[in-house]
Amino acid sequence: MKILIADDHELFLKGLEFILQSEYPDADIALAKDYTEIFEQLKKANDFDLIITDLAMPGANWLEALQHMHNLAKDVPIVIISAVFDKEIVRKTIEVGVSGYIPKSSSNAVMLSAINLVKAGGVYIPHELLNDATDNKEIADEFKKLKVMTEASHTSEAKKKLTPRQVDVIKAIARGLSNKMIAYELGLTEGTVKVHVTVILKILGVTNRVAAVMEAVKQGYITSSDVNL
Secondary structure (H helix, E strand, O other), X not given: OEEEEEOOOHHHHHHHHHHHHHHOOOOEEEEEOOHHHHHHHHHHOOOOOEEEEOOOOOOOOHXXXXXXXXXXXXXXXXXXXXXXXXXXHHHHHHHOOOOEEEEOOOOHHHHHHHXXXXXXXXXXXXXXXXXXXXXXXXXXXXXXXXXXXXXXXXXXXXXXXXXXXXXXXXXXXXXXXXXHHHHHHHOOOHHHHXXXXXXXXXXXXXXXXXHHHHHHHHOOOOOHHHOOO
């Protein structure tokens, strides 16, 4: 696994590198100290599996920087770790396709849990913002479902069903479409698709997209003829 991490505070950057190297000893970790260095790294080697970056850094406006990073790295998931904790900013980052937003005040365990969720194809939103992270009704509803599913016990929770929209998403996943392609086809934002994917994984009790497709076939949401992975 190849990870690019970026922060303009060297102490935090080195600390994050140590945490990630301890959790993923075989990972190849590259460092950047601002957005300019991120762009240079992505132009040099566009084979990263994950990008983890601070939000407010020199080199570019954060919103423009995230959009440019997506253009350079296409489907590489991006996780923000930031001291900025504002629901409007979180909403904007998710809607431009960021896969996770982690407050810098989070514990190491929370950070690693969030990163593992993103690696599994989901999106991480701080629990404090799950109820009102966005004014977009569809994605707000999905955040609320995430909160319920996160807090509920898996053993005592009643079995949940995929919604018609989630079935549309799993059908698109079964055809091998990326989140960006699904968003275009279904008329959604990429951030909304990522939230749907996270909810689908939790409902089906799996940790990745391939397993989700197999479980969806098993449970009758889609048929084997829908699968073209």
